Amino acid sequence: MAINWFKYSSPSTFYGLVGKLVPWFAWPSAILFAVGLYIGFFVAPTDVTQGEAYRIIFIHVPVSILSMFIYLVMAGYAALGLIFNTRLSSMMASALAPTGALFAFMSLWTGALWGKPMWGAWWVWDARLTSELVLLFLYLGFMALHAAIDDPRRADRAAALLAIVGSVNVPIIYFSVQWWNTLHQGSTVKFSGTSMHVDMQQAMFSVLAACWLYAIAVSLVRVRSIILERERNTQWVTELAEVKQ
């Protein structure tokens, strides 16, 4: 059976498909947040060394992972847009940037609130923290550059270049705790296994899945708006049921 992979690279097809998909990401996300936070606050035991403050981990680790992952997905879409000249890929990159920036900010914020009681400082210019701050600036730079160029296709190409070059920063964040001496601890959960308590793992992975689904849902809603904004001069847009009524 031949599948036409480019069918869904057409904004009109994608717009309809995505509209149906959003609730399937949004509702499981809400449920997983509830489950993860319930386990994190009522089931998982108190940490021996950090007391109750460690419970920040259940949100800090998921938002930090997502801030890096969203960047790679964004850069990937931007690269596809640059290589294949598919405008939908570039729209996806634009839709992901604000969510990624917010995740990077949440990572820094929750990290500061965890660092203060544990290290005695809200902020230190250490490799992990600094490279995460650079990630936030890369997201903001991507959005600012895109907004600064009037022609959307030219803006797509310029911003894509920035996103691709900036993706070098993601492995730097990830490996920073190994490459440099840093205050920030290394990963507790590794591919080879973990010493983490099983309830803590369940809480963290539930919130991770919830954040993941949230990011997908909110980006898909945003990309639909971007499609409408950028395709406003096409016929199919004016014939949509929500526009006609």
Added chain:
Amino acid sequence: MNWGEFFAMGGYGLYVWGSYGMVLFIFIVEIILVRHRRTNAVEQLRLMRNAGKGE
């Protein structure tokens, strides 16, 4: 465990609730913003469509 103890978080209440509170705030604001953008985009198209009809 009573609720007072729960919210105190062993003395780390400010840090723990400050973290989760900010995340909740950001999610709510982002959801409001994307819905607002959606309403605006559709409204804009309706206006353009109706303006086209009038000609």
